[in-house]
Amino acid sequence: MDTLVRVTDTLKSFRQTRLSALRSPAEFFDHHRISRPEDLNQATHRISYNTRYFSGNYGLIVAVLAIYAVLTNPLLLLSLAFLIGGFAAINKFAPEPLQVGEHVVTQKSLYTGLFVIGIPLLWLSSPLGTFFWLVGASSVLILGHATIMEPGIESEYSAVQESV
Template sequence: QSVKEESQKRLEALRPWTEFFDRQRISKPNGYSGISQRLSFNLRYFQNNYILIVLLVIAYFLITQPWLLVSVAFLVCGFKWISSLPTNEPTVIAGKSFTQLQLWGIYAVISLILLFFTGISSTLFWVAFICALVVCGHAGFMDKPVEAEFEGDEQV
């Protein structure tokens, strides 16, 4: 499946935002088992909504940090370009011949230096922290819908 098809499928499977933000279903869980049950259910139930939230947080960080955006663009374009080169033919750049393996090495070194200077580690920490806080906070405090309580029950 292509990325476009997968994205379309996930967008169509989003739960309604009115259901996602239903304040009447927010309540304090009953201990660790209550949190565990809610996390297990809600992470599956709202999975696509959570993925979209994570992508929006990542997009926010990329937009607010232009050098990080340039670095990520370099990573994506460089990866795509080197991957498209023939493996058994050398590539000539500025009159010097490079194998694909040498280009991967040069690309890795430049990428690491670029990411180091853009502060990727702190950005990754904050993205992970914010996403974990939002997703786990929502999943832990959002009660199951009433319909879910009756799943698996057989009618007499």
């Protein structure tokens, strides 16, 4: 019951901090604000402002791409499920050593078996390739959007608020 309360509190705090920063799709995809930056200085200013302003939307983009990457790599999904499920099963069902015939099976030996099978399985599923794809795809989408979106009128007042 205590873990359920912690999970609910974590979800509430996540919703309050991250999801409150989400901007509406109409604002995020406002085609009237799309323009090519004149120079590198303007592009840098846009990226700096838009990454703060649309941080919730960009976080959602990264999360959706991560879910897509895991779901389209079945071996990675299987190996993650095996490792996470193995940890959960060992912690739940085998907290004490178990006598099997003449052998004593401890948590340490179960974790060793889990790692001996799980780590090579994880290695074969190429998690680094998936990670670097996620970083590259997220960077292209986020930096591309942040560069072409003109900051709103409120961006002019953000410098005034910071100096006060």
